[in-house]
Amino acid sequence: MTTLTVRLPDDKHSRLKALASYKKISLNKLIEELSTQALAEFDSEIRFRALAASGDLKNGLDILDKLDAHFKS
Numbered sequence: 001m002t003t004l005t006v007r008l009p010d011d012k013h014s015r016l017k018a019l020a021s022y023k024k025i026s027l028n029k030l031i032e033e034l035s036t037q038a039l040a041e042f043d044s045e046i047r048f049r050a051l052a053a054s055g056d057l058k059n060g061l062d063i064l065d066k067l068d069a070h071f072k073s
Helices: 012-022 029-054 057-072
Strands: none
Touching: 012 029
């Protein structure tokens, strides 16, 4: 496991401590959870972009048109 030093403004540090306390977890665990969430979002975007690059543009636009029509009614 690695140790990481992060410089934060005092007010942000206080707010993160309050959030961790509210969730009844340590500040370390909170930062670990937030970083896991950020990485999951990044991984999802990378997968989406890779699939989109190899997909059929017309088919994709047709699906979006169907979704638009469905949610307009």
